[in-house]
Amino acid sequence: MxxxxxxxxxxxxxxxxxxxxxxxxxxxxxxxxxxxxxxxxxxxxxxxxxxxxxxxxxxxxxxxxxxxxxxxxxxxxxxxxxxxxxxxxxxxxxxxxxxxxxxxxxxxxxxxxxRTFDIPGLNEYARGMKTLAEAAYIRDHVIAQLDLASATQDRAERESRLQFVVVGGGYAGTETAACLQRLTTAACKRYPRLDPRLIRWHLIDIAPRLMPELGEKLGRTALEILKRRGVEVSLGVSVAEVGADTVKFTDGRLLPSRTLIWTAGVxxxxxxxxxxxxxxxxxxxxxxxxxxxxxxxxxxxxxxxxxxxxxxxxxxxxxxxxxxxxxxxxxxxxxxxxxxxxxxxxxxxxxxLGLVVDLGGTDAVSRPLGVELHGLSAQAVARGYHLMALRTNVAKARVAANWALNAVAGDDFVRTGFQARNPAALRDFxxxxxxxxxxxxxxxxxxxxxxx
Missing domain, CATH: 3.50.50.60 (FAD/NAD(P)-binding domain)
Incomplete structure (x- = not known):
């Protein structure tokens, strides 16, 4: 049978x-x-x-x-x-x-x-953070912007390559902006021709609060952490138009930028x-x-x-x-x-059971079982939760080893050349x-x- x-x-x-x-x-x-x-x-x-x-x-x-x-x-x-x-x-x-x-x-x-909207240029010039290939591509792209900004003699080009925009104030957008800002801050030490003050990260969201699911207190703590690092957070604002080297916001600002990472929902x-x-x-x-x-x-x-x-x-x-x-x-x-x-x-x-937001390094905010945490204790909860959620011991070991190695040795800021000759749009992945x-x-x- x-x-x-x-x-x-x-x-x-x-x-x-x-x-x-x-x-x-x-x-x-x-x-x-x-x-x-x-x-x-x-x-x-x-x-x-x-x-x-x-x-x-x-x-x-x-x-x-x-x-x-x-x-x-x-x-x-x-x-x-x-x-x-x-x-x-x-x-x-x-x-x-x-x-x-x-x-x-x-x-x-x-x-x-x-999830996307009918915004001119969005599908052509934005990148997502939904697949493994997209994450690898964005890393290559961000490091490439540092390489090209360091090599160019054109001030306007350098400025546009060193301005990065993340759209979406939820978990994905906030963690992406936080982690990549740490990447460019650490990488800048290896680029003697770049002025660290020119590297700017912008996190924007149409909502009036950052990560409202966290509650007002923890949301405010996360916002303060980002601002302390130099991330410019704009709430109640969205994208009006995206170009090859510019991003126009709904409040009228026109930002020179060649990087827009779109995480505004699914x-x-x-x-x-x-x-x-x-x-x-x-x-x-x-x-x-x-x-x-x-x-x-x-x-x-x-x-x-x-x-x-x-x-x-x-x-x-x-x-x-x-x-x-x-x-x-x-x-x-x-x-x-x-x-x-x-x-x-x-x-x-x-x-x-609660929420965890890993902002990289020793920064995190968490709310396990309704208990509000931030700093090292929140980071321990966040990473402990992720290790617990991974389904194989091999995966747990790899992630834990990667975290430990990065904490001790840092990053070499190597790009693989992934799709270097074929810039990828939002829908390509x-x-x-x-x-x-x-x-x-x-x-x-x-x-x-x-x-x-």
Whole structure:
């Protein structure tokens, strides 16, 4: 008798945690488990700013799925369409072939993409901080600006290369600005022709407060740390236009700059639009058990789903964080197993354990279990949390060793030449043009299944 087929779409926190739990709690004879993901690693996204700053190597935040998952069939590619009636997932493989994969149970955990707006020049000249390749590229780009600024005799060019703009006052933007500012400050000592006073970092956000989720006191502490380091923080301001060597703000300022890092929020993966199901602000509407209504055997979780937050009520949904993603993955795995065994499903219910923001060096702000911390104690909590959250001992050892080595030896400020001759735009790393429309999904499903 053929085993039921469980397909997990997405190799992030939610998808990998779900597949791990399915492996542990299902006997091999009970189901066939497959995971579709473009890369054979789980990216530990919260530490990307450390990769961009050279504190961590890219490999240290890429947790091998083949170490983590022992009997899950890893399909190298991306899910680009879902036909829930035919119970089929359309996949674009890494060799660009389009194939159809049948399933009995589908777990949708495709994550999110960088959210953008209709701002002139944004897609052409901005860079994101959502993928491992982007973090590596931004490091190369920032060091290249120092190299070129040191070499040029043109004062205007030097000024534009030494002004850096980060848009987004959330965790990603704040940590990115903080970590990269430390990078350029330390690197400047190796560039005798550069005046350190010319290097300027700007953090801007349309919100009136920095990281409001931290609370007023810790948000103010983080703001003071950034200002003490020389980061210029502008709140209530956004970007009006981006050029090759200028950034115009909505308050009228025109800044000479060749670096704009965009971290102003995320949007659910375009995959959710191919399902034809109800959405809430772009995320799939799901029940408390994370089932997608009217789609037999389909679950959705993580950044792509509006999972009800039962701890708050009043229609609140869980924020798109790693903490929720991992725990939702476990709950969905248990619910898939319950469906297989004709048992009742359980709703997702989790109290947030707190927040950590690593600003580099000895600077951090944290709120574990409601206790507000800053400085070394907050840094210890932040890094302890990250080490605990990494899923393999090898990954923990690599990250800890990288932190220790960087603290003792510093950085050599070497760039790899990554895409040096092909400057990358915001969308080049996320492949958002790969997804199908709803009609294309139906067309591909029928034709692929007809071929057998």
């Amino acid at each position: 053929e085993r039921p087929r469980i397909l997990v779409a997405g190799g992030g926190f939610a998808g990998v945690e779900c597949a791990r739990r399915l492996e542990r709690r299902l006997a091999p004879a009970e189901a066939e488990i497959a995971l579709v993901t473009p890369y054979s690693y789980q990216l530990y996204l919260p530490l990307l700013p450390h990769v961009a700053a050279g504190v961590l190597t890219p490999q240290s935040v890429a947790v091998s799925l083949r170490r983590t998952l022992r009997r899950t069939n890893i399909l190298p590619g991306g899910a680009i369409g879902i036909d829930s009636e035919a119970k089929t997932c359309v996949i674009r493989t890494i060799s660009d072939e389009i194939v159809a994969k049948r399933y009995d149970y589908l777990v949708l955990a495709p994550g999110s993409i960088t 949007a659910a993966s375009p995959l959710v639009g191919t399902l034809g199901a109800e959405t809430v602000k772009g995320r799939l509407a799901v029940t408390a058990e994370m089932r997608v209504p009217h789609c037999d055997g389909v679950f959705a979780l993580g950044d792509a789903a509006a999972v009800p937050d039962l701890t708050k009520g009043d229609g609140a949904v869980c924020p798109p964080t790693a903490q929720h993603g991992q725990r939702q993955g476990r709950t969905v795995a248990d619910n898939v197993i319950a469906m297989l065994r004709n048992q009742p499903l359980k709703p997702y219910h989790h109290h947030d 996320e492949f958002t043009d790969s997804y199908l429309t709803r009609d294309q999904v139906m067309e591909h499903t029928r034709s692929l299944l007809a071929k057998g």
